[in-house]
Amino acid sequence: MQEDKLTLYGEQFNSRFLLGTALYPSPRSMRDAVAAAGCDIVTLGLRRQNPADKDGEAIWDYIRQSGCKLLPNTAGCTSAKEAVTLAQMSREIFDTAWIKLEVIGDEYNLQPDPFGLVEAAATLIQQGFKVLPYCTDDLILCRRLLDAGCQVLMPWGAPIGTGQGLLNRYNLHTLRTRLADTPLIIDAGLGAPSQAAEAMEMGFDAVLLNTAVAKARDPVSMAAAFATAIEAGRQAFRAGLMHKRQTASPSTPTVGQPFWHQKKP
Secondary structure, three states: OOOOOEEEOOEEEOOOEEEEOOOOOOHHHHHHHHHHHOOOEEEEEOOOOOOOOOOHHHHHHHHHHHOOEEEEEOOOOOOHHHHHHHHHHHHHHHOOOEEEEOOEOOOOOOOEOHHHHHHHHHHHHHOOOEEEEEEOOOHHHHHHHHHHOOOOEEEOOOOOOOOOOOOOHHHHHHHHHHOOOOOEEEEOOOOOHHHHHHHHHOOOOEEEEOHHHHOOOOHHHHHHHHHHHHHHHHHHHHHOOOOOOOOOOOOOOOOOOOHHHOOOO
16 A cells, blocks of 8 residues: 555655644653653643643643644634734744644634634734644634635534544534545544544544543543544544445355255256
């Protein structure tokens, strides 16, 4: 099988597993989980600090040591203006034009604000950012983000941190079918490796998650489990999954059966 790399904004990556760096028991556990995941890209919020332990610098040091590409995010922003300002600060601090864009419209389920998201995306694209927007699975919203200049989309599987998996398979199938040439990364809501494998089997290009690994009893082992599931799902998609049938179909042909299997006259 030909080499299968993930391509985002013209850059190629070996891994299709993007991992968040928040919520871990310690910076060391985060570092070990990133290593076990084998990922090439990790996300980091500019607001990611632990005032009690002051471990923000340790997390940043571990990320630099990992060699992973940093994808800063605008987590916590509730307006386009706030998200743009935080993205600009991230570019100055981390020296990267890559940004995971979040503009949250509802505090209860952390659903993205579609209007603020498109506005912020258009502004940042004009300023030279490589924007990866966290969005819902709405086809029209995704098209508007593409019109704004985004080359990658990150629709949710379910609300952040819920572990519900792929709640709206119809919408997700629609996105994958209608936006066939756009890299699509499932971002948020996955709670089990099997859910990540299903997303990859559907043809999504990658998976981004955080809580399911960071809050696991053993984050390192869970990161490895997700990595294996994502790879298995991708291989299954490329190999070609069998189509579901309503009726049974024998896997053993009846032609040429030995004479003792034939009915007597």
